[in-house]
Amino acid sequence: MKAVVCRKYGKPEVLEIVEVAKPTPKDDEVLVKIFATTVHIGDTRIRKADPFLVRLVFGLFKPKKNMILGMEISGIIEAIGKNIKSLKVGDKVFAYTGLKFGGYAEYICLPEKSKSFTKNGLLALKPENLSFEEAATIPAGGLTALKNLQKANISKGQKILINGASGSLGTFAIQLAKYFGAEVTAVCSEKNFELVKSIGADKVIDYTKEDFTKINEKYDIVYDAVMKSTKAKCKRILKENGIFFKNSQLPKTEEKDLLFLKDIIENGEMKPVIDRIYSIEQIVEAHEYVDKGHKKGNVVIKID
C-alpha cells in the first residue's frame, strides 16, 4: 500500500511517499481503508522532534523504522478479525490512532475496543451527516477540547475565555462550551472574527491589538487552547475559584466520549472547521502550511 513515512526528523521534505506492506488485522482488530486523515499539530511536532522528548519516545537520532504519522482517520472497514462483534465489513468509521499513528496510509489496523486511548487509539462509527474529510478532523481535537472542558466542570451560565479560538482545539472548544451553556469570549486575530462568531462566540478579542489578560472582565474559566499564556498572567481575569487550564493531563478518554461527539454532531450542535484539503501527494505542502501556525480549524489529507 501507499504510505507517507518519516525516516528523519526535520523539515516537511523528510516525508516520503513509499510502498509498504498492507497490514493484516489481528483477531481483535479491524482493517480500515483510509479515506481521510489530518495534519495534526502533533504530527508536525514528531516530524520536527520538538520537544526533545519526542526523541526519547520515537527514536533518539531518527524515527523508528518506517514511522507513519497521522493521528486521526476516517474510512471504511475492509476486513475484520475473528473476535470482532460490534463492527462489520463496510462500516464507515472514524478514529483516533493514538501513539500507533499510521494515518498517512491507505490502510490501518485498529482494535474494536481499545484498552488505552493513548496506546491503541479509539474507533467508532462515523457521524452520518459528515463527509469522510470532515469526520477525520474530529477525534484528536474534538476529544481534547471535550475532556478539557469536562475536567474544568464547565456548566450553564459560566463565562469562558478561549485563547487560540481559531485553531483546531479552539474551534471545537467554542462549540462545546456553547453546547454546555457557557458564554464564550474568543481570542483570535481579526481576520478570524467572522469564523469564530459563526460557530458561536459571543465576544471576540484581537490578540494582535489587545492583551486579553489586561481586560476588565472576570471569567469562570480561561482555556489557553493555543498554549501561549500562563496561569499567573491570567490570574487577574479569573473570578475567585476561576479555573485556568491548558492541554495537559487529560482524564481517561473512552469510546463513550467519541460517541458523545458523534451524537452532538448528528444533532447539529457541532461541526468541524476545515481550512484546507490536500491530496496525499501534497503532504509536504500541507505540513509546510501547518508549520506556519495560522491554520483555521483543521487541515485534511484526502487519500484516494
Ligand SMILES: NC(=O)c1ccc[n+]([C@@H]2O[C@H](COP(=O)([O-])OP(=O)(O)OC[C@H]3O[C@@H](n4cnc5c(N)ncnc54)[C@H](OP(=O)(O)O)[C@@H]3O)[C@@H](O)[C@H]2O)c1
Ligand atoms: N489539536 C489537538 O488535538 C491538541 C492536543 C493536545 C495538545 N495540543 C496543543 O495545543 C496547541 C494548539 O493546538 P491546535 O491544534 O489548536 O493548534 P492550531 O490549530 O495549529 O492553532 C492555530 C491557530 O492558533 C492561532 N494563534 C496563533 N498564535 C496565537 C496567539 N498568540 N494567540 C491567539 N491565537 C493564536 C492562529 O491564528 P492566527 O492566524 O490569527 O495567528 C491559528 O488559527 C498546540 O500547542 C498543540 O501542540 C493540541
